[in-house]
Amino acid sequence: MASDAPLYKNQVMLLSQSFFIKDNQAELQLHAHKYDFDFRFFNEVWEFVEAVVCDRGHSLFVIDLDALHNMQSDMADSRKTLMLSELLQRLPQDQSYVYLQSARQGGRFLLQQRLVDSNCLAYAEKPIANDVLVDKLFNLFVQRKRGDLVRLMYLGEPVGLDDGALMHRRLEVIHHADAQTLHLRVKELQPDMVLITEAEYARTEAIVRVLKKNIEADPVREIMLLQRHPDAGVTERALHSGFDDILMLTDPGVLASQLVNRANKIRINKDLIGKDRATGLLNKVGLQKKAQDLIRRAARENRPLAFGVVDIDKFKTINDTWGHYFGDIVIKRLALTLAPSMGEDDLLSRFGGEEFVMVFWDCTLEQGWEKMDALRQAFGAIPFEVKPGDVRRFSFSGGVAAYPEYKSENELFLRADAMLYEAKQGGRNRICQRPAG
Known part of the structure; x- marks a missing residue:
């Protein structure tokens, strides 16, 4: 090839x-x-x-x-x-x-x-x-891998953490001052960890229960209490309330090291759970979380999104004719075609089998169609030597939908998938999009 x-x-x-x-x-x-x-x-x-x-x-x-x-x-x-x-x-x-x-x-x-x-x-x-x-x-x-940014929400008086040094190690610290609005900020920014000082916990003991009982709460998010001095009674009440762990403030440098170690484990687990092993792209689980975050950001910043779904044409025939190993190579080559065109804020996922999903940041429906059609042409130009002297080319079909016309990750996927079906029915090797209405 x-x-x-x-x-x-x-x-x-x-x-x-x-x-x-x-x-x-x-x-x-x-x-x-x-x-x-x-x-x-x-x-x-x-x-x-x-x-x-x-x-x-x-x-x-x-x-x-x-x-x-x-x-x-x-x-x-x-x-x-x-x-x-x-x-x-x-x-x-x-x-x-x-x-x-x-x-x-x-x-x-x-x-x-x-x-x-x-x-x-x-x-x-x-x-x-x-x-x-x-x-x-x-x-x-x-x-x-250096990995994705891990986000920590911190509630309480500053304790001497070097936010810049932590950011350099891919841990972003977001300070929040009001316990009674913390649950709203957590819902908005979806941090991986929340650190609450014992002073804030003493003032508002219900705070961790409010965070935990939200049905939309991330079940793997770590919520930790920061204590200055050991107190068995406070520790027991905090754990009973729902805190995942207790950290002691002995030294800001030690605390920073503890947080970085936790962030590294979270990052690795997110990669293992949220990435497709054959292509290194997001899988269905990883896409869902990141797409929801991107939609929330688009709402805050009043930006459009284009959501695309593509599927390799006649992929079963490819597998049946030249074998699953060759089919895996075609999937891998499509991933390598799509990935370089993704911007820093875009998302690319191998959603399952021969199906891929793309989310383009700050991109209208028409712009999304243009990007996907250019990728369709690029993939169609790749020669695959299926056996010596026998060169074939393959294609994909796609559908695209746009935010804010469709509001949620599920609505966007269903609309783009419907457009993909229309492309398949219309003869394949094309990208379909129609404005809502």
Whole structure:
């Protein structure tokens, strides 16, 4: 297939000579492609080290420790076994590594200590199923991403947090002064965490119950009490009221570190729950939350939105004719066609199967149609070599709706989906839109 964009943006570099890995390369690759990354296999240390040095920051580096027994040292005595210390000396020190080890190796605590003190990103015990290994490596890719902004709503007197430094670490602090309007502000901005000082809680004990009992409340939002001094009675009442945790204000720097650690976990969980693993795009769950947030923002700022739904034409025929693996490649290539055209405030989701959803910020119905039609033409121009000498091109159909003509995320989707159906019925390979009325 001809294309400038690589099909998989991330890769795993694996140093191994073991029977377990070598006989499973094809299966490992197949699983990895479903998670938007690719494997490169190495059986020589010098080649592996060279690849690590040349990497541009999109890779994980995995070392099978059993390979050491089959790699000749280039030291003077030419031992057949490469010592771990020699390997660690050769590895670039500005990178971190994932180590695969046997159960016997895993039982030696001093070895574990040596690994975790030597640029170890993670370690895993073999035997490990290929699909499990790939899933765990995908999780490491997610953890290394800078990720989305996490939002903290703070109620109470300032305690010395450095809001700028926290923003640099992707944690936005929003200060609010009035306990009796906090629930309205939380509903409007949908923060991931809420931190309430004990002074504010003492003045308005019902505050957390008001936040929690709202049927639209985010069930994974963390609401925390900030105490200056330990008080078992206050702690017990706060937890009984619905607070998720109690933080102690010992030092602003310590508090900031605690909040950043929580934000990192929230961010990872949101990525794992809200992202499609094969394309890295939002999935249905992730889209719903972000689309609702974008609609609320559009209402506040009086901006239009265009909401588009697209579906690959005759996708079942593609799968039946050339196989599901080829169908996955067509889906991946469509994702790579759509993603570069999305603005910073736009949303792109693999909604399910071969269906994608786009939300364009500050965009009218007509402008949304123009953007989607340009993408339709770009995708239709991509040549797919289905077999040597046999090149095909594929298409998608789409429908578009607009806010504020349609007010909610559900209304926008249903209208755009109806327009998609009209495009399919009208002959496919087209984008349909009609003003409401």
